[in-house]
Amino acid sequence: MSNSFDSRASRRDFLRALSLGAGATLAGSTGLAQPLSWLANDLAAERKLGVALVGLGNYSTGQLAPALQQTRFCQLAGIVTGSPAKAAQWQKQYRLPAGNCYDYKTFDRIADNPAIDIVYVVLPNALHAEYVVRAAQAGKHVICEKPMATSVADARRMIAAMEKAGRKLSIGYRLHFEPHNQAMMRLGQAQTYGAIRHLAADNGFKFDSGSTPWRVDKKLSGGGPLMDMGIYCLQGCLYTKGQVPVAVTASFTPETGTGYFKEVEAGVNWQLRFADGSVADCRTTYADNMPGRLRADATGGWLELAPAFGYGGLAGRTSKNDGLLNLPNINQQAAQLDDFAQCVLLNKPTRVPGEMGLRDVQLLQAIYRAAETGQPVSTKDVVQLIDRR
Numbered sequence: 001m002s003n004s005f006d007s008r009a010s011r012r013d014f015l016r017a018l019s020l021g022a023g024a025t026l027a028g029s030t031g032l033a034q035p036l037s038w039l040a041n042d043l044a045a046e047r048k049l050g051v052a053l054v055g056l057g058n059y060s061t062g063q064l065a066p067a068l069q070q071t072r073f074c075q076l077a078g079i080v081t082g083s084p085a086k087a088a089q090w091q092k093q094y095r096l097p098a099g100n101c102y103d104y105k106t107f108d109r110i111a112d113n114p115a116i117d118i119v120y121v122v123l124p125n126a127l128h129a130e131y132v133v134r135a136a137q138a139g140k141h142v143i144c145e146k147p148m149a150t151s152v153a154d155a156r157r158m159i160a161a162m163e164k165a166g167r168k169l170s171i172g173y174r175l176h177f178e179p180h181n182q183a184m185m186r187l188g189q190a191q192t193y194g195a196i197r198h199l200a201a202d203n204g205f206k207f208d209s210g211s212t213p214w215r216v217d218k219k220l221s222g223g224g225p226l227m228d229m230g231i232y233c234l235q236g237c238l239y240t241k242g243q244v245p246v247a248v249t250a251s252f253t254p255e256t257g258t259g260y261f262k263e264v265e266a267g268v269n270w271q272l273r274f275a276d277g278s279v280a281d282c283r284t285t286y287a288d289n290m291p292g293r294l295r296a297d298a299t300g301g302w303l304e305l306a307p308a309f310g311y312g313g314l315a316g317r318t319s320k321n322d323g324l325l326n327l328p329n330i331n332q333q334a335a336q337l338d339d340f341a342q343c344v345l346l347n348k349p350t351r352v353p354g355e356m357g358l359r360d361v362q363l364l365q366a367i368y369r370a371a372e373t374g375q376p377v378s379t380k381d382v383v384q385l386i387d388r389r
């Protein structure tokens with residue numbers, strides 16, 4: 001793409017101005033956000049941003065590290081792990097310099113490593129807060145996996161630490177960068193099939209001896225399937241309706257007799273109520289494999305994703321057979337990572353900031369309170385934030 005910046009030096013000056021904050025103003029005031037992507041290309045050509053994965057479990061190993069081989073604006077540059085064997089294996093497999101590999105004690109030294117721009121926290125839920133705060137203190141931008149935290153206080157502490165550091169924080173909400181879910185946001189929010197009167201969402205899997213034990217250990221997980229799988233149903237209903245609910249009711253589903261669910265729920269059914277009287281009925285469980293579904297019934301038709309929330313194989317239909325949900329499946333994690341890298345490069349806000357993570361922690365806690373008390377719980381005071389399309 002041609003541009004008026006005819007020397008690398010003047011381009012670099014302009015980019016420096018962007019990184020100091022002028023970019024947001026310029027992009028916002030001129031509507032230049034899209035054309036400015038050449039700037040990100042330009043910066044990426046000089047050096048892709050370096051990402052360090054903290055916690056090399058299933059998601060880092062199976063999804064994030066492979067996705068970071070496909071990204072344009074960032075790359076896997078470092079790791080943080082408690083296992084020397086894993087460190088050696090990852091160094092070899094991904095050609096990582098030994099100096100970019102940390103354990104949980106040496107992690108804070110990442111502050112002195114200019115090859116790491118972004119720290120991606122992929123630990124059990126209750127450990128997110130500590131590592132996000134430490135990454136902030138190290139002066140790094142951060143992506144934190146979902147759910148952001150196991151308490152509202154932790155989520156607020158994480159946001160405050162990132163603000164103090166002047167660095168960007170996003171939550172690992174990959175579906176905001178996925179075409180089928182983006183279409184649900186667009187079509188739902190634009191009321192393409194009329195006003196949405198009812199939503200339904202479910203998501204779950206059968207927890208068994210092969211599942212990671214911390215998921216049923218409350219001090220590490222903060223809760224059961226609601227924290228892990230139900231959060232997708234919650235998110236889906238909010239971004240399709242385009243509103244934050246005003247109240248919730250909920251009930252736990254019975255223990256299944258497996259012995260796994262001593263500390264966390266086996267399942268939850270809950271209902272979100274929106275200000276216009278419409279409702280969303282949601283279900284999540286660790287007792288059954290559910291393919292994951294997100295459906296909206298509106299005054300003039302319906303739209304549905306099934307499967308809705310997986311890493312691939314998503315499919316959608318509408319009542320009008322108009323093909324608007326016949327969309328490609330993509331590498332969601334690569335899209336999410338590249339979007340955040342561009343936010344950093346161009347000093348743009350992320351669509352999935354810490355405040356959205358806080359909103360969801362507030363709503364998850366409200367659902368637990370409603371299930372525990374059997375009473376409706378008001379959610380009028382939660383963060384009012386929607387990914388507007």
Ligand code: NAD
Nearest residue numbers: 055056057058059060122123124125145146147172212214
């Ligand atoms: P996992 O159990 O496979 O990996 C967790 C890693 O943390 C392991 O490498 C483990 O060794 C390490 N760890 C460090 N300290 C630990 C401790 N005290 N106890 C237990 N493990 C410890 O889990 P995962 O499935 O990779 O999930 C990690 C995070 O990623 C969770 O927050 C989860 O919700 C999230 N996740 C997100 C998605 C998504 O699609 N966005 C998918 C899977 C997991």
